Amino acid sequence: MKRLVWFRRxxxxxxxxxxxxxxxxxxxxxxxxxxxxxxPNWDDLYPNLF
Structure with a gap:
């Protein structure tokens, strides 16, 4: 399972x-x-990008 946990614009x-x-x-x-x-919870951030 892959998750986006951090990104920088x-x-x-x-x-x-x-x-x-x-x-x-x-x-x-x-x-x-x-x-x-x-x-801190290592939530998947991908769904909130758009």
Missing amino acids: CFTVVEAIWWEKRLKKYRRDWKINLIEQDN
């Missing part, structure tokens, strides 16, 4: 690529903390 492709590269540098525990700050 970007206004340009360049900005989106910059964020992707930045996130890849961090450890897993930092990424988990990032998710849990905004989505």
Whole structure:
């Protein structure tokens, strides 16, 4: 089962690529903390995008 648990809106492709590269540098525990700050229950955010 796949869920969208975190996302960041970007206004340009360049900005989106910059964020992707930045996130890849961090450890897993930092990424988990990032998710849990905004989505502590790890709810699927996809249905609310539109």
